[in-house]
Amino acid sequence: xxxxxxxxxxxxxxxxxxxxxxxxxxxxxxxxxxxxxxxxxxxxxxxxxxxxxxxxxxxxxxxxxxxxxxxxxxxxxxxxxxxxxxxxxxxxxxxxxxxxxxxxxxxxxxxxxxxxxxxxxxxxxxxxxxxxxxxxxxxxxxxxxxxxxxxxxxxxxxxxxxxxxxxxxxxxxxxxxxxxxxxxxxxxxxxxxxxxxxxxxxxxxxxxxxxxxxxxxxxxxxxxxxxxxxxxxxxxxxxxxxxxxxxxxxxxxxxxxxxxxxxxxxxxxxxxxxxxxxxxxxxxxxxxxxxxxxxxxxxxxxxxxxxxxxxxxxxxxxxxxxxxxxxxxxx
Amino acid sequence: xxxxxxxxxxxxxxxxxxxxxxxxxxxxxxxxxxxxxxxxxxxxxxxxxxxxxxxxxxxxxxxxxxxxxxxxxxxxxxxxxxxxxxxxxxxxxxxxxxxxxxxxxxxxxxxxxxxxxxxxxxxxxxxxxxxxxxxxxxxxxxxxxxxxxxxxxxxxxxxxxxxxxxxxxxxxxxxxxxxxxxxxxxxxxxxxxxxxxxxxxxxxxxxxxxxxxxxxxxxxxxxxxxxxxxxxxxxxxxxxxxxxxxxxxxxxxxxxxxxxxxxxxxxxxxxxxxxxxxxxxxxxxxxxxxxxxxxxxxxxxxxxxxxxxxxxxxxxxxxxxxxxxxxxxxx
Numbered sequence: 001x002x003x004x005x006x007x008x009x010x011x012x013x014x015x016x017x018x019x020x021x022x023x024x025x026x027x028x029x030x031x032x033x034x035x036x037x038x039x040x041x042x043x044x045x046x047x048x049x050x051x052x053x054x055x056x057x058x059x060x061x062x063x064x065x066x067x068x069x070x071x072x073x074x075x076x077x078x079x080x081x082x083x084x085x086x087x088x089x090x091x092x093x094x095x096x097x098x099x100x101x102x103x104x105x106x107x108x109x110x111x112x113x114x115x116x117x118x119x120x121x122x123x124x125x126x127x128x129x130x131x132x133x134x135x136x137x138x139x140x141x142x143x144x145x146x147x148x149x150x151x152x153x154x155x156x157x158x159x160x161x162x163x164x165x166x167x168x169x170x171x172x173x174x175x176x177x178x179x180x181x182x183x184x185x186x187x188x189x190x191x192x193x194x195x196x197x198x199x200x201x202x203x204x205x206x207x208x209x210x211x212x213x214x215x216x217x218x219x220x221x222x223x224x225x226x227x228x229x230x231x232x233x234x235x236x237x238x239x240x241x242x243x244x245x246x247x248x249x250x251x252x253x254x255x256x257x258x259x260x261x262x263x264x265x266x267x268x269x270x271x272x273x274x275x276x277x278x279x280x281x282x283x284x285x286x287x288x289x290x291x292x293x294x295x296x297x298x299x300x301x302x303x304x305x306x307x308x309x310x311x312x313x314x315x316x317x318x319x320x321x322x323x324x325x326x327x328x329x330x331x
Numbered sequence: 332x333x334x335x336x337x338x339x340x341x342x343x344x345x346x347x348x349x350x351x352x353x354x355x356x357x358x359x360x361x362x363x364x365x366x367x368x369x370x371x372x373x374x375x376x377x378x379x380x381x382x383x384x385x386x387x388x389x390x391x392x393x394x395x396x397x398x399x400x401x402x403x404x405x406x407x408x409x410x411x412x413x414x415x416x417x418x419x420x421x422x423x424x425x426x427x428x429x430x431x432x433x434x435x436x437x438x439x440x441x442x443x444x445x446x447x448x449x450x451x452x453x454x455x456x457x458x459x460x461x462x463x464x465x466x467x468x469x470x471x472x473x474x475x476x477x478x479x480x481x482x483x484x485x486x487x488x489x490x491x492x493x494x495x496x497x498x499x500x501x502x503x504x505x506x507x508x509x510x511x512x513x514x515x516x517x518x519x520x521x522x523x524x525x526x527x528x529x530x531x532x533x534x535x536x537x538x539x540x541x542x543x544x545x546x547x548x549x550x551x552x553x554x555x556x557x558x559x560x561x562x563x564x565x566x567x568x569x570x571x572x573x574x575x576x577x578x579x580x581x582x583x584x585x586x587x588x589x590x591x592x593x594x595x596x597x598x599x600x601x602x603x604x605x606x607x608x609x610x611x612x613x614x615x616x617x618x619x620x621x622x623x624x625x626x627x628x629x630x631x632x633x634x635x636x637x638x639x640x641x642x643x644x645x646x647x648x649x650x651x652x653x654x655x656x657x658x659x660x661x662x
Binding site for chain 2: 001003006007009010012013014015016017018022026027028029036038039040041042044046047048078079081082083084085086092095096099100102103106107110111112113114115116117118119120121122123125127129131
């Protein structure tokens with residue numbers, strides 16, 4: 001079964017939902033004049049963890065991926081919970097590394113752990129849960145024609161780092177360092193999310209690649225999106241890797257997953273209220289299509305993206321690999 | 332590694348905790364004049380699900396075990412989340428049964444689902460998360476000498492039902508029905524927990540067997556507990572099964588896990604405020620021991636209980652089996 005089929009199957013039986021229907025980065029309940037936001041995301045070693053990753057990085061990432069979902073709702077995280085599935089033969093040093101990584105992430109995000117649960121399981125599993133509060137909820141469905149489409153930070157380093165590792169590419173130490181930093185130690189954009197909650201129209205975090213997130217934003221908002229490829233903030237070192245592999249850096253930027261950057265839409269007059277760095281990469285239009293616009297014309301952006309279950313998963317596959325495999329060839 | 336060693340290892344690295352330290356049924360954060368309570372509990376098919384259980388019962392139980400932890404904190408549940416680990420070859424009818432069971436439980440407890448996540452994993456895993464609010468928090472550390480020790484409902488049917496199934500015992504249909512109801516379809520004591528939050532001193536739900544929960548209550552409160560075995564509300568059918576297997580029904584009642592009844596302590600003058608059925612089974616004393624008191628004298632109650640990882644786990648083991656194996660012989 002595909003993940004989308006599984007989700008559909010569950011939605012048929014889950015009639016009771018929160019004050020925000022399922023399908024956003026996180027769920028939410030209205031509590032007086034603010035929103036309690038909650039999300040959960042399971043990390044399975046076999047499918048989600050490349051063997052190059054240290055246990056500290058695994059633990060840190062289990063926190064980041066959940067905190068990022070809270071931030072993308074415009075909420076400030078207030079607590080973290082986790083359940084562990086631990087194989088009987090797991091090395092205790094590895095387990096301690098995970099504990100250390102979770103602890104470091106909680107320090108980094110200034111978050112308390114509220115509850116933890118351990119179990120025996122066949123594969124290492126960390127199910128992370130994050131809670132937060134938002135004054136105003138930032139959803140995937142709030143994009144309106146005329147708004148600018150923007151993104152925090154830069155794009156493509158997560159996938160480029162993966163490609164370096166997977167293909168054993170020879171790159172300079174500086175390039176490897178900057179790529180691996182994003183590939184192995186991504187950070188969530190908490191302050192940006194909180195700041196956006198007051199002024200943005202919509203937001204989503206980049207888990208499955210910019211292209212897929214743009215499609216989700218457009219679909220859920222009932223709008224279209226135009227992207228100007230020359231405006232994409234392509235990360236340092238991405239062009240080096242794209243050059244070696246004869247890939248288009250723009251495509252790497254569009255396909256790169258687990259970046260944990262925030263994509264948001266905002267009306268031009270609200271841009272002045274943002275006090276952090278970001279790039280304007282396009283605009284929201286009423287015609288319901290997601291396209292790249294440049295001198296050569298308008299090119300539909302394929303819904304590149306990862307779906308668990310869609311294909312056979314080899315050992316240690318990382319999400320971006322699938323994205324690349326599904327990507328349209330350069331033209 | 333034993334579960335307790337794993338927990339200790341993690342506690343060394345998790346310095347930031349909520350407004351209630353880790354170690355209770357759930358975590359909690361103080362929000363103005365009330366408490367946000369959060370808990371998570373992972374269900375792994377290999378270790379937690381007997382093959383007699385329907386997928387509907389599995390789904391229902393994943394909700395119940397979490398709602399019970401919220402109730403035992405004196406909180407009213409407000410939302411549920413879950414992450415699924417799904418083996419690639421899992422039958423879609425089975426999966427739909429789980430979805431139906433979760434949906435039925437959400438109806439039963441009148442709870443919305445806030446967030447759901449699906450992943451591929453080697454074994455079927457349901458990590459449930461429940462959130463709730465309490466006006467006053469009911470912890471494991473609030474028991475004070477002079478209070479009565481009480482329990483909701485009855486005891487022992489979960490383990491007796493397990494023993495019937497595991498040993499293929501011949502019992503009457505009526506006995507089997509009442510035992511399997513508790514063994515396969517336990518319910519959380521939500522209204523009782525909420526009512527207790529106002530008047531009880533401490534509470535814990537029975538996940539790992541009454542004996543172990545009493546030890547936890549006593550340790551965390553720095554007190555002792557006397558139990559009067561003839562006051563234990565032994566469930567219908569438990570004596571039949573104990574008779575067949577030459578077990579002491581009291582021991583079955585003490586060892587039976589996943590009952591999801593609430594054990595609580597309350598001062599005698601507050602008992603009149605309780606408007607639900609319960610049994611007084613003992614009292615809190617200052618001497619730090621957990622003992623059974625009857626005509627023959629005082630007998631220490633062993634810390635019967637389940638610990639994942641403590642022993643090798645055969646296929647389809649259920650928690651109560653371990654408890655029985657660890658139990659002291661009848662004397």
